[in-house]
Amino acid sequence: MRVASNTLYNLSTSRLNRVKYDLLETNTRVATGRKVNTLSDDPVSVAPILNLKSSIASVEQYTVNIATGRQWLEGGETALSSVKDLITEAKVTSISMLNGIVTTEDYTSGARVIEGIREHLLTLANTQVNGQYIFSGTKTNIRSFDPDDPDNPSKMIYQGGDNMFGIKMAEISKIDVGYSGNDVFQTPYIIIDETNNKIDFREDPTGGALEYGAELTAEIPVGKYSPQELAVTLESLMTARSAAAGQPEILNVSQNDAKFVVNNYSALTVPTGGARIDLTYTAATNSWAILNDPGYVPLISYNTLTGDASSLNLDFSGDSETDVTVTFDNPVPDGYTVSFDISAAAAGGNDVDYSVNYNEGTKKFTIMERGVPALDNLELMWATGSNSAASIGMDMGFDASSDLTGPADGVTHASDDEVEWGVFRTLIELQGFLEQGNADGINRSIARLSADFDYIGSIVSQIGIKGNRLDVRDNIIYDLNISYQTTKMRLEDADMITEITKLDQKQFAYNAAMSATAKIINMSLLDYL
């Protein structure tokens, strides 16, 4: 086959070029450390590499966001832990004031202590982080709380906003790290216990000769209530009390855990000679006996008084139906005594249909009669009621120092003040009670303080949970970052060992090509002629 001279030269040139090109490529890869330097080097990897670049930038941003979030959470947690300590201090002071030998000076100094605690609390409620009030919602330039009257405050006014400050920690996910002071320092519920579970009221029916009837009392079951729940419960209780014909009550005089269930009220009559009955249990005979007899003749006979170690049945009317059942949590020992009193039938009501409302906007309760009015007037006996020490009035925003009288139709009996349940309110009231030396009030405040303590505790644990979430997310992000970087490296980076080896190879090949070319280029027949 003929081989033209040019062929030799052309082939040498193109081979040299090819080797040089490879050398250049390998050199670039070694110099930059990457095997994807331009889009066309590996177009399939380009999109994932760009994606990863973007993702890495994102997770680095999330790390910054999380750091900001942590600052906020920690600020709040620190402040609220101190709040809890302060509440404990207030409780301790109050309990010491319940001592029987306490004097007026002691009360006064106690009030001063509480005042100091309240002022300290105000400072904590206005905590700032980086110059921003963290308890003001998103209105972080405004002081969270201020007293309505600096010298003689009756309530703390929240000036912040309701939205909470949030940060972004994932593609489409925001977590709230800020606080709305309202939600923290005001409790959305109230704990009802024996210190604040009663309401006394009197009805003045239309056209009646009497101005006001007998005192009616409604008792709210202990528990936790939101304002709406309280309104609903109170409404049904007042209505029921007004409808009740008035029944005798059993009062457990002995200090034990006996529970009384009355099956038949009409069988209960108040004996003339005093009402107290004492009953004793004898283990040997597994029976009960009456120790004293105030005049319950039917009870003397044995089949009207049955029972054993865990329950006791009493038949007052003698019709073989159990009228009162007494149960015990634990079986009673030998010689155990149960004593109870039967009080006179309470007065009946006028079957009024009450309506109790809580208005979210004005934060006030209203108590009134619903429908066609049957009463001329309704008196809410906050101050003069027999249970005013345990009255719910103060907690519903009514002025507890005076009764509220007036027509029941058209005009509603509304709270004098906005309802506020929270640690500030409790402390202000407590201070008032201490200055007056009101032991019942102090008692009540202690219960309030416990509830407030629990509530703040729950908020602190929520903060803890959020902090946890941030930590978890942070860890995930850290791992993600590493994983993204690794994947990106795998797609993009050159394996230095391979490339350097290749570089050596290509260099060698280049040298060989050049040397071969040199040899043949010089050869020509002319040399030999």
Next chain:
Amino acid sequence: MSGYRITLDIAKGALAAAQNNLAVTGHNISNVSTDGYSRQTTSLAIADPMSLGGIQFGRGVTIESVQRQANEHLEMRLREQKSILAGDEQAVLYVDNLETLFDIQSENEVGSMIAEFWNTWQDLSNNPSGVSDRAVVYEYGNQLSERLNILNEDLLQLEDHINQEINTGVEQVNAILDKIAGLNVEINLQENLGKTANDQRDSRSTLVMKLEQMMSINTIDQHNGFLTILTDGGYPLVIDNESYHLKADGGRIIWPTSSGGEIDISDKVKSGKLSGWLDIKEEVVSKMRTQVDTLAKELIWQVNYVHSQGTGLSYLSTEQNGSYNPITSEGGVLSTLTYGHKIDYSKDFKMWTKDSNNPPNAVSVEVDMGISDTSLTYVGGAAGSTQSKYYFTVTTAGTVGPGDDDPVITWQTADYSTTPPGLPGGGGTVSIADAIAGNFGVDGMNFTIDPGYLIAGNTFTVNTDGAGTPMPLNVTNDPLQRANSVLDNYVFRVISGGGDVTGVSEANPMVIEWRNSNEISTITLDELDPITGLATVEVDGMVLTFGSGLLYNDDVFSISTDEHGFQADENGAFSLETSSQWHWTVDSFKDQFNTQSTASGAHVTAFTNLNGSLKYTPDYGYSYTFSDDQAEDSGLMAALGMNTFFEGDDASSITVKDTLEFVDYIAAARINGGDSNGMIGDAVLAPPDISVANGNNTFRFEENDQSRTVILDTVNYTTAVDLHSLASDIQAKMNGASTLGPPEPYKVVYDQDSNQIVISENDGSNMDNLEIFWSENPNTAAALGFQSLDKVYLPPFGDYGVSNNANSLAISELQYTDLQIAKWNFTRGQDNYSDTSNIHIEGSYQDMLSGLGVKGAALNQSIQFGDIMVEQLTQQRDTISGVSIDEEMVKLIAYQQSYTAASKLIRTVDEMLQTLMTVK
């Protein structure tokens, strides 16, 4: 002749042959490295013998011919491969250039900048009141915009560059064509004399090789030595001795016809440098530029839509101008705005205003941006004003049907018989009371209207002809044809020849300009289809037929496309919007807003600027802002460019709105919308069961703790449309019972989309809290769709905190939100069209780069392959036509010996003669 004479003759012949052979060898040797040279060989023949006394004596050797060793087929194949390779090599140069524009390792690369842009919004979210964080957002927004501007510039420059290369290339082609024609003449001359013109053929071959490297051609060898050269597609370039020059015009290759016409043959050039340039320009650079534009457009709209709903560190206290303007004719039809087709008319517009001296009491103005679905139909009668335009605007909203809420339509005319059109002429109002509901007249024209709800601010126009007959535009399309641009809006405007669309002809054409997001072009209506009698045109893939109508110059209509390119709206109906259907214009919005603003005491006035954009001016001491976190925003402000972040409508014009240089205005916050959007009915109302009668027509409510009672009219509501009347009855009765006005505090609407009654506050209301005691009147509650539970409504105050970051968080979430983005397909020789992809913005960008990378890799592969092919073919050609020095050397020696031998012959004969001469 005697013996020695013959011998001398033979010797002479031999010498000549040797000399000539040497010459040819010498020619070969000297041309060993000449491009395109084919080695020549001599063909020797025996000289004619002589007959002498009956004996044949040979007379030696003659050179018959000098032949050129060449294989035409091989040459052709080599030419083709070289052509393809040349094209690819040019293409890869530009692709490399593009790859450096998109250097994925750099920080300044657009993709990284977009990612970083979202991060600046997250930084702002972490500290919304921080001045430096705001400054960073502003600066980075500018940097990103500039980067996009520069990218667009660079791509344009690249296109320009390629155009220049094409121009130069065409000139080179023309020069080569001339030379080839010249050689044709020479070869023909030579070969007519019977000799092959070897060297000229070689030269011509080389030139043709160069030509084919520039552009693909077809060659035909003629028998008389001429070479005919045609383009792909059969247009002659060289015929015989004539060469036909090509023209380059703006990057297109034109073949001029003999009658002065021009034929664009760019798409027919399949290989060669010109093809490479055209490919890169049209399939890569143009496509990238369009794709980058699409990306920029999407970025602008998405960021603007969210930003326009937010608030900066304080309400805006200065005058603000919108950055987008519509086509100003007909009041500034909203769908002619760049982003006009993105407005969602099922949602609303809301503005909050505040008195700086009395901050806590902010007033809101809410404009219902709906579009009435009940239209007027013309049934007869002649209008009082001929050759005019009638404008109809709903100035009082209401229901056509029973009930007290009668809508009022205000109308005006403009005289279009003069140019420019006359100022507004006659006018009046029509109240669609129950009596005339369904049929009413305006200025001599009779209309019917179906029962329905008319929304205030809706407007439409109708043109009347010389006889006073209204002629609304009617256009139909072929629903199966897809437009080339998806998710786009085609805006049509008559620029000349306005008149009856059924009266167009060649002598009386109507020229309509159309534009979409990428291009502006025109269509001309100049002939009527002989069968249908109507004008039909093809526009960017759509086929439109103009059924009837009268259009004046500057009249507009628009057609939007869905994600497949079909011209349909979300219900599948033809997405045509003409001015004769209810629509909004900037003017009608401005008027409606001002009416509501005055009534509610908002103290902000809207104006229309000369260029059609909107302007808000607050009264002294008042400030304003937009939307809140509960409001459903229609996007009107974003489309008008009010309170937006970006300006511009593509990559070359994107920039940050300069009012944001005052970085406090960057909208990181959203106004607190409060807990509710009004009191919304719990149940869905289902007529015809709604019957309000005694026993379920009253209810009690408390406003600001004052008790009020409402007694509704006893009406039987039978259709869904009537429920608008029910809502307005409730509104009227509540406002009647209230003592808080003016302005009237309550607004009650019937939401047709969700079938519920919504009770909320009116603009400027003084109501602070509203409680409706449904439990007291459960029958009424059930009739109106409410549960019998008392409900409270606390209207929002328009406040927000300095650390409110709701809006900036929403903007940062756009980073990973999947959007519908158009993806372009550019193929040389075909129309460009787009598809829809569901992807986020960075994803679309990455796709684009991926495509470029694939193209680059493909080209590199092709070049590698091409290199090898060309090498192989060259080798094969050289085997036949190439010069081998060794071979020529050997031949040299051989011819030399032959010469020596021949000379020896002469010497011998000479000596013989001498001997003869010395004989005595």
